[in-house]
Amino acid sequence: MSRVPEFVVAIPARYASTRLPGKPLALIAGEPMVLHVARRALDAGAREVWVATDDARIAEAVAGLTGIHVAMTDPAHASGTDRLAECARQAGWADDVIVVNLQGDEPFAPAEGIQAVATILADSGAPMATLATLVEDAPTLFDPNVVKLVRTAQGDALYFSRAPIPWHRDGFAASRDVLPAGQWLRHIGIYGYRAGFLQQFAGMPPGNLEQIESLEQLRVLEAGFRIAVGLSPAPFPPGIDTPEDLHRAEARMRAGQ
Secondary structure, X not given: OOOOOOOEEEEEEOOOOOOOOOHHHOEEOOEEXXXXXXXXXXXXXXXXXXEEEOOXXXXXXXXXXXXXXXXXXXXXXXXXXXXXXXXXXXXXXXXXXXXXXXXXOOOOOOHHHHHHHHHHHHHHOOOEEXXXXXXXXXXXXXXXXXXXXXXOOOOEEEEEEOOOOOOOHXXXXXXXXXXXXXXXXXXXXXXXXXXXXXXXXXXXXXXXXXXXXXXXXXXXXXXXXXXXEEEOOOOXXXXXXXXXXXXXXXXXXHOOX
């Protein structure tokens, strides 16, 4: 992989959350989650870090952190992509700027992973890039809350699904408790795109596959665009979606991890 290109980070941080209301402001080691995420982006060496939010309380939570910009965005946005597209317009980024979309519930995102998605985008020439990591146990593979993916030999995404893909016909016929020989990939929800493609993506109508799987990235594949996928160079813990996840994050942070 070549040297890390210049990039910016945009963090969508919506106040409402079905399973964890006010999630960006949930405290971890005494500080709001969104503050931890913003620090991760700064540690990765982003040229600019923006928090795209719909709530003044979230803006206030990061106001004291040097190097953080805030975009107050429309509360009616249907997705984080729409929110980031508005953020990019407010920031005035040129079409060729590399934008890394770091989710606001990733307080343990490794700097190497943030840098990697920017590098993969630049090296591949694809309009969009993301990361994956190996699935190591059967419960994870069969969990519909865990997004799986398959990719080409060149590293481009073929499909993303909540189902276990690829389906090992013989292995899963014998047992679904142990992974048979093979390789399965868990999608990591971090994205890179050029600012111009971000606007194009946000302007696309939702695709049929996207609506079936409830996975926004399928809109890009169904429209015929490439998504380059690389393996994360460092452990990338799952994001925080539930109170249980929050308790685990608190313990992890207290342990200095």
